[in-house]
Amino acid sequence: MASDKPTGTHLAFHHDGKLLTLKTELLSIRPFAAVEEQNRAIFKDAGDDDYVVVTKETIFHPQGGGQPSDEGTISATTSEEGQAPVSIDIRAARMDVVNDGLVLHLGRFKDPSTAGKLQPGDVVEQAIDAEKRLLYSRLHTAGHVLGSAVRHLLEKEIEGFDELKASHFPDSAACEFRGLIEGKWKQPIQDRVDEYLRRAMPVEIDFWTEDDFRREGLERLIPDRSLLPPGETKFRVVRIVGAEVYPCGGTHVDTTDLCGATTVKKIGRSKGISRVSYTVA
Incomplete structure (x- = not known):
């Protein structure tokens, strides 16, 4: 068939x-x-x-x-x-x-x-399923909010800092970073996340060429062209206006406040990698 x-x-x-x-x-x-x-x-x-x-x-x-x-x-x-x-x-x-x-x-x-x-x-x-889609969208945007908060706070504080992979699953949501993030940063990260949510920052979807990344000073984010979906010539990006841009194929809410209350749960550290877990209410 x-x-x-x-x-x-x-x-x-x-x-x-x-x-x-x-x-x-x-x-x-x-x-x-x-x-x-x-x-x-x-x-x-x-x-x-x-x-x-x-x-x-x-x-x-x-x-x-x-x-x-x-x-x-x-x-x-x-x-x-x-x-x-x-x-x-x-x-x-x-x-x-x-x-x-x-x-x-x-x-x-x-x-x-x-x-x-x-x-x-x-x-x-x-x-x-609209209810599950909304939950996954809230979790995905919240993950980028968390990533933005950590980058803005710690990029210049931690040697070799970089954002790595993330999970936006309801039972295992977390973002990973290169570098050791000490426990003392948990509350400052939470405060910055809360600030980004309160500001109801717009979440915009766009499609960029490699030159667009370079123009924004974001060469480090240029994806491999093999990741382009069939028929597409530009990379899909998600911009949290006032924070960060991410190459991303996921679904999102329109503004950061729609993530709902986002709680930084734990900072784990292993082999030079820090994992910051989170939940949304």
């Missing part, structure tokens, strides 16, 4: 993060057992009742960049008289590791007897 090999999934959420529903074309649908071994390995809890769906565009943020996968549904836009539309509960989305640029949506048919009724070329409607 597949059409001609698609060239890549258009990431609609990159351009409009407020889209909660989207009508798009179904490009392929396969039973989980028919999926390439490498792609089966990225879905840890999948089984024989699952299907993997590829669409022309998607509003589902695939797990990556520290942000969890969106969840929701993919449903037929038409139905037989007297019957509910054919629908798949999507519980995970990941980037295809075999075919560059495709987003794989994993889920199960609400009614298993309808499994053969979706075909490539059909128009389907995606809908994401």
